[in-house]
Amino acid sequence: MNEKLTSMRNSIEKFLRARYPWDSFKDFAAHQAQKPLPPHVSWWHTFGSLALFLLANQIVTGLLLMAYYRPTSDHAFESIRFIQTEVPAGWLIRGLHAWGAALMICMLILHMIRVFVMGGYKKPRELTWVTGVLLLGVTVTFGFTGYLLPWNQLSYWATTVGTEVARAVPFVGNDIALMLRGGEGVSGETLGRFYVLHVAVLPWAIVGLVSIHLFLMRLQNLATLERVGEEQDIPPHHAVPFFPEHVLKELSVFTVFLGFLLALVIFSPPELGEPADPFNTPVGIKPEWYFLSTYQMLKYFPKTIGIFTSMIPPLILVLLPFIDRSLERHPKRRPLAMTLGALALVGALALGIVGKISETHIRFFGKPYEVDLYGRWTPEEGSAPAADTTVSRAENRTGSAP
Numbered sequence: 474m475n476e477k478l479t480s481m482r483n484s485i486e487k488f489l490r491a492r493y494p495w496d497s498f499k500d501f502a503a504h505q506a507q508k509p510l511p512p513h514v515s516w517w518h519t520f521g522s523l524a525l526f527l528l529a530n531q532i533v534t535g536l537l538l539m540a541y542y543r544p545t546s547d548h549a550f551e552s553i554r555f556i557q558t559e560v561p562a563g564w565l566i567r568g569l570h571a572w573g574a575a576l577m578i579c580m581l582i583l584h585m586i587r588v589f590v591m592g593g594y595k596k597p598r599e600l601t602w603v604t605g606v607l608l609l610g611v612t613v614t615f616g617f618t619g620y621l622l623p624w625n626q627l628s629y630w631a632t633t634v635g636t637e638v639a640r641a642v643p644f645v646g647n648d649i650a651l652m653l654r655g656g657e658g659v660s661g662e663t664l665g666r667f668y669v670l671h672v673a674v675l676p677w678a679i680v681g682l683v684s685i686h687l688f689l690m691r692l693q694n695l696a697t698l699e700r701v702g703e704e705q706d707i708p709p710h711h712a713v714p715f716f717p718e719h720v721l722k723e724l725s726v727f728t729v730f731l732g733f734l735l736a737l738v739i740f741s742p743p744e745l746g747e748p749a750d751p752f753n754t755p756v757g758i759k760p761e762w763y764f765l766s767t768y769q770m771l772k773y774f775p776k777t778i779g780i781f782t783s784m785i786p787p788l789i790l791v792l793l794p795f796i797d798r799s800l801e802r803h804p805k806r807r808p809l810a811m812t813l814g815a816l817a818l819v820g821a822l823a824l825g826i827v828g829k830i831s832e833t834h835i836r837f838f839g840k841p842y843e844v845d846l847y848g849r850w851t852p853e854e855g856s857a858p859a860a861d862t863t864v865s866r867a868e869n870r871t872g873s874a875p
């Protein structure tokens with residue numbers, strides 16, 4: 474058997490060598506596998522590959538879902554219900570896709586924080602960072618367009634609110650909203666457009682950007698913690714071999730993470746809620762968690778000022794390597810950058826939490842409070858209805874995807 478396999482392999486190699494620079498390909502692959510990584514490379518450096526793993530999960534499960542999903546306002550909800558309840562393992566595939574999307578965004582945020590803390594965005598890796606920020610934007614757009622596809626009450630009204638924001642852009646706002654929706658309101662036309670973006674446009678964008686991102690990362694290798702311009706060659710006895718050391722580390726993280734993902738799907742499957750009803754607006758509709766901080770921030774500003782203010786954080790993120798030009802990479806020698814980064818993170822988290830609890834009734838140390846649009850708490854007379862304690866009424870009525 475072994476001999477047969479070896480002779481088959483030799484024949485394939487002979488065939489390829491006669492037609493292509495086969496030995497150059499082999500040398501290239503061997504060089505990539507043996508590339509030494511800096512000594513500080515650790516488990517923190519597996520977030521990027523976990524994002525890649527989740528991207529693969531999204532592609533595979535997304536293709537399987539496409540076999541049964543129907544992107545029309547008459548059939549979308551029913552086709553998801555069919556996938557969830559009738560198709561063999563359909564619940565698993567849908568669960569992996571829905572939870573995978575949420576976890577991929579978490580992973581990108583963790584990866585970005587890791588790169589920020591270790592100064593990996595500094596010269597000469599500015600463009601790796603810029604492609605990374607674009608990847609985050611594309612991933613979030615995947616989330617936004619995918620959210621509408623089940624065509625339930627929550628997704629319908631969250632998209633109505635989300636696309637309404639575009640109207641605040643001066644002069645062209647109405648045209649942008651019209652283009653996104655394909656009409657005055659969210660309709661089957663919008664569903665068709667979001668579906669095309671989700672399955673035909675964004676996949677090309679993400680695959681292209683990931684290829685550039687990984688190519689740049691491999692070309693320049695991972696950053697060390699030395700000052701910019703003072704990097705020494707990695708001494709062979711200190712280097713971490715990419716293969717097998719780092720690859721095995723990545724594989725073990727993938728295995729544990731797959732278990733975690735499966736547990737989420739089994740113990741907390743994404744709900745479907747009620748079909749979209751354009752004539753019945755639920756109370757306290759909320760966007761997905763990764764839009765909550767922007768959504769809350771927009772409430773504190775007049776519309777047009779709000780839209781421009783909400784563009785500042787992504788702009789700072791893209792331009793970060795060109796704004797922060799200090800030569801230090803080690804976090805201990807960058808106290809200002811670390812403090813500002815931590816403040817930005819805490820601010821975004823706080824806004825997100827206020828966004829989540831705004832327009833709900835909550836209980837705090839046993840006492841009921843009503844939280845208004847801006848996050849102000851007012852003690853309630855008597856006790857609030859049990860169903861309204863932690864989540865918005867709209868979510869209770871319609872169910873929420875992760």
Ligand code: HEM
Nearest residue numbers: 518520521522524525585593601602605606608609695696
């Ligand atoms: C689908 C999205 C992404 C994938 C698949 C991905 C993948 C990776 C991988 C595998 C690495 C090497 C290992 C590691 O550092 O974890 C890496 C490095 C890097 N990534 Fe990403 N990444 C993505 C998004 C991002 C984002 C959102 C940012 C930042 C905004 C970013 C910035 C960087 C930078 C600057 C490096 C080089 C870091 C260094 O040299 O220390 N990436 N990426």
